Structures are given as C-alpha cells and as structure tokens.
Amino acid sequence: MGAICDFATGAPDPGPSQSFSIREFLELEDGRLVVTRELGFSLSSVRELVELEDGRRVVLENAAPIRTGLTPDKIRQNALNLALADDDLPQDEHPWEWLARRAREQGIDVTADELGALQYEVFLTKRLREWLETP
Secondary structure, eight states: OEEEEEETTSSOOSSSEEEEEEEEEEEOTTSOEEEEEEEEEEEEOOEEEEEOTTSOEEEEEOOSOTTTTOOHHHHHHHHHHHHHOOTTSOSSSSOHHHHHHHHHHTTOOOOHHHHHTSOOEEEEOHHHHHHHHOO
C-alpha cells in the first residue's frame, strides 16, 4: 500500500504556488496498482501583510521560486500527513476500515487489519523528482 505524488496539473505551475495530487493505491499480487482514493495539497510562497512605522501597509512576498527549500522528503511528508489525517474519516492512525471498504467495492478482498499490516510508502513521479532537483 502506498501513494504516488505528482503535479496536480501534470506539470509545474508557473506561479508562486504549486499543487500536488496524491493517488493512494493497493498493489495486488499480480503487480497491478489499484487506486483507492485521490487527494491533493498545495504549497505557496510566503506572503505576509505588515504595517510599517509610518502607517503604510505592505505585503512582503518571498521572491524565491516555490521549490526553494523543497526536498523529496518534505513532499513525501506532506503527502503522508494528508493521507493519514482526513477529518471526514475515523480518527485512527489511518482510515483502514474505510479503505478496506473502498477496496472491496473495487473487487479486492481485503480487511482493515490486513491493510494495517502492510508497509506504506510514498512515491514521487519522475517529473516531480526532476523538478525538485533542477536548480
């Protein structure tokens, strides 16, 4: 069991923010990956409204590209945080029962306990990894 993280639009966004998609999956014994749910998150450059001593209010914006400081591990952690914490699902380490029901709806015979025993890993697509590594 795991998740694949990619750009939400299939390519990097040109602006000060970047959206990502997460497709959570089960890997079957025959090697097929079956998507159990799709999620997403966005990151953006820091913007802050500040008031100067002369009374002017200005917006400070981080001019660095959104990927500055991002690493594969930070993206994986963001994806994992999102996948493990869904307010609409039971407050469990992971919504295993809900995911087992979703899998059974797709014809996969699995229990929540079996899912909970699986290793969970987040994978980045090649294009996302290359984007993170390109200066």
